[in-house]
Amino acid sequence: MHPTYQKTLSRVADFLSKNDDFLLIAHDHPDGDTIGSALALYLFLSKMAKKVFLVCASPVPEAFGFLSGRLSFQQDFLFGDYQSVVLVDNGDLKRTGFSDRLKKYRRQKKTIINIDHHPQNDIWKLANLNLVSHQVSSTAEIVYELLTRLNKSLIDPDIATALLVGLYTDTGGFQHPTTDRQCLLVAAKLLSLGAKLKLISENLSGRRSFAMLKLWGIALKNIKTNKELGIMTSVITQKNIIAAGAAEDDLAGVVNMMSATPEAGIAMLMYETSDGNIRGSLRTDSDKHDVSILASCLGGGGHKRASGFSIKGRLVVKDGGVEIE
Ligand SMILES: [Mn+2]
Structure with a gap:
């Protein structure tokens, strides 16, 4: 690992042990990595008898209901209450959901720590410490190293399970190419600390509701391929979601399923x-493409193989094609 990273790891560990009061922020529309990593840090710092507040601007999806401590997530916080902030897996400032308050914290010279594995972004300037590695599968891997540095004996089965959720979800259930030796080594260590892999896979991979299957059916029916460009797309409207009795969260996994087909150089699902x-949501299983470039053209971002964007508007299906209004 890069020497600057190791140095920052020590500095962050030092800061966490010497200070007593932290606001932890998971990114909005949270995924398993931000939820698991932030929750693990929350449970761990609470065991160290620190004052910790855990926040995520969006509700935590029901699928994560099996995680103990999940109810500790709040959707908002009081500005004046905190001395330092830890951003976990946020990717960019907008995704924190609290850009303005974080800029104010910066002006008040409060300490902002950024723990992440996303490409360099606007948080880097704002944060005092950037504990970032691009070589890891997930932010949870970084948090595991940090907690080990602080006090490994405090990692109990609940904390280990939360961290394993981060590794598991960011690697698509240990299937993406980011599932390297280091990732599996950390996963093995988490298992020996009591992490419950079966509980995770049952809740996050196995479980599909009737509404979810109906919605997937619509998404799969709407698939179109452009052979020249090697792009496979599908669209879902609010009407589709309501008709299936489903929620937006139920679409998680559809784009991965699309990108796994040999016809799709790039898979894109818009909803x-x-x-x-x-x-x-953009995915590619091929080294030839970098979907984060495409996403950033549309005001979004992410990783080479998985990225996303959000734009104002609605989808209009016309003559077998789709337009954005
Ligand atoms: Mn992540």
Whole structure:
């Protein structure tokens, strides 16, 4: 690992042990990595008898209901109450859901720590410490190293399970190419600390509701391929979501299923959100493509193989094609 990373790891560990009061922020529309990593940090710092507040601007999806401590997530916080902030897996400032308050914290010279594995972004300037590695599968891997540095004996089965959720979800259930030796080594260590892998896979991979299957059916029916460009797309409107009795969260996994087909160099799923936006998820299983470039053209971002964007508007299906209005 890079020497600067190791140095920052020590500095962050030092800061966490010497200070007593932290606001932890998971990104909005949270995934398993931000939820698991932030929750693990929350449970761990609470065991160290620190004052910790855990926040995520969006509700935590029901699928994560099996995690103990999940109810500790709050959707908002009081500005004046905290001395330092830890951003976990946030990717960029907008995704924190609290850009303005974080900029104010910065002006008040409060300490902001950024723990992440996303590409460099606008948080880097704002944060005092950037504990970032691009070589890891997930932010949870970084948090595991940090907690080990602080006091490994405090990692109990609940904390280990939360961290394993991060590794598991960001690697698509240990299937993406980011599932390397280091990732599996950390996963093995988490298992020996009591992490419950079966509980995770049952809740996050196995479980599909009737509404979810109905919605997937619509998404799969709407698939179109452009052979020249090697792009496979599908769309879901709010009407589709309502007709299936489903929720937006139920679409998680559809785009991965699309990108696994040999015809799809790139897979893209666009769906309407209830607040008048169109969210796009992009995936590729091929080294030849970098979907984060495509996502950033549309004001979004992410990783080479998985990224997304959000734009104002709605989807209009016309003559077998789709337009954005
Ligand atoms: Mn992540």
